[in-house]
Amino acid sequence: MKGFYQKFSKVLEDIVKKEYETELDPPLWEVPSRQDFGDLSTMVSLKLASKLKKDPLEVATCLKGILEKQIGEGIEKIEILKPGFINIFFAKDALIKSLNELIENKDKFFRHNIKKKIILEFLSANPTGPLSIAHGRQAVVGDCLGNILKFCGVNVEREYYVNDAGKQLDLFIKSVNERIKEIQGQSFKLPEGGYQGEYVKDIAKAVISASPKDERTFVLTYVLSWIKKDLENLGINFDNWASQQKIIDDKKIEKVIEVLKEKDLIYDKEDALWFSSTKFGDDKDRVIKKSDGELTYFASDIAYHEDKIKRGADELVNLWGPDHHGYIERVKSAISALGYNRDILKVIIIQLVSLKTKEKMSKRKGTAILLSDLIKEVGKDTTRFYYLTRKNSSHLDFDIDLAKATSFENPLYYIQYCCARIESIFEKAKEKKVNIKYSVFLQSEEDLSLTRALLQFSYMLEKAYYALEPVFIIEYLKSIAALFHKFYETNRVLGEEENIEGARLNLLAATRIVLHCGLNLLGITPAKKM
Secondary structure, eight states: OOOHHHHHHHHHHHHHHHTSOOOOOSOOOBOOSSGGGOSEEEOHHHHHHHHHTOOHHHHHHHHHHHHHHHHOTTEEEEEEETTTEEEEEEOHHHHHHHHHHHHHHGGGGTOOOOOOEEEEEOOOOOSSSOOBHHHHHHHHHHHHHHHHHHHTTOEEEEEEEEOOSSHHHHHHHHHHHHHHHHHTTOOOOOOTTOOOSHHHHHHHHHHHHHOOSSHHHHHHHHHHHHHHHHHHHTTOOOSEEEEHHHHHHTTHHHHHHHHHHHTTOEEEETTEEEEOGGGGTOSSOEEEEOTTSOBOHHHHHHHHHHHHHHTTOSEEEEEEOGGGGGGHHHHHHHHHHTTSOGGGEEEEEOOOEEEEOSSOOOOTTSSSOBHHHHHHHHOHHHHHHHHTSSOTTSOEEEEHHHHTOOSTTSHHHHHHHHHHHHHHHHHHHTTOOOOGGGGGGOOSHHHHHHHHHHHTHHHHHHHHHHHTOTHHHHHHHHHHHHHHHHHHHHOOOTTSOHHHHHHHHHHHHHHHHHHHHHHHHTTOOOOSOO
């Protein structure tokens, strides 16, 4: 058994499908904010009543009866509150049983087996320079989501889409060429809107030194090596590096245009080719080939998204910057036009980042502060943690001074201190091994509160999975750290009589498992010493 939280979630989902022959958006349950409302609560009766035009109390009463039959063992009581809330109270022996399963199975206790394939495309910064701090947030959020999806059983592929074709790269190459002229003492003039910064000169010097036959490929490879190095320093690896140029070379854009033409969704206007995207919900039709014959980025994106679907993806998850809000509907319209379900695409908008610090950060590479500078300043784990401390849709103020603080005001330090303290206790315990037979002796209010909270990781994991929001894991770990410190301040572990000592060592072992599992999902190494 996976524990009561997981079991209840599955039973509730089956009831909705089989008994009421409908579906509701997950998660179908939540952890109440107060213990007197039980261990878990659900509004399913209210949602079903609204959908089926029934009395919510009548639906709740019916649901209660089914739940008592299917998960009655281990339930202390099930109560109904107006206008139709259902609250579940676990019996103590059920909590202890689940705790012991957690200790025995470790992080497998929380894992799911969601059988689907998701292509997770994120970051995809133009290969026209080093990564900035804004790029870093999208990179870390994407990687963390990949960890969560994989932990839940999803076959997830992390993908970086390289824009290695088009005017931006052309402009960048021209900027490098002008810097080459400057270095060689020739007259030079940067193109309008060209790329600034010392890094362009660095690339120009590398080109002069290498004298490559294919300058464009050399420059592209050079910049991508910078990007990959930054990602490596953040602990991020991509499964696929998709190429826009390859999409073009493989004639995939021409093929999708032909498909759309056959559907009578392409028309000529002002010597350009237009896609009738308004037929599929977009606010206006879109150009896919300009009057000069140049394909638009949108044309490439249509072909790229179809390519991902044809690779067997059940779902496409894209992380985009805040300037891409208006782009979502046009891509969905193209997916619909090609005959696929538009809802296969989920887009997460990642808001911008600003730095908050008393110290001045370097901008020597141009106008933006580089991701590499931030990593050097605070380290990999701290960089990752603080990028995840706000919801994706919220602007992030990265407080460098707080991130570097060695005090409980720093939430990462607070969490890592718990990990180190637990390691210290087990180091002192040495010959005393964890034995689940002692768990029945967990009696105090702090014992059971911490036990409940540890098992609630199931809910936070499900919440993070469905909302695609890593911040829920951060908030949960902070709450566990607070509960652990409260427990440790009022309860001795070592030196108590055998049964109590053994029980509390079990509780610490479970706490360590949960803390390590959460931190690993964030891509952060748990501390052993502080």
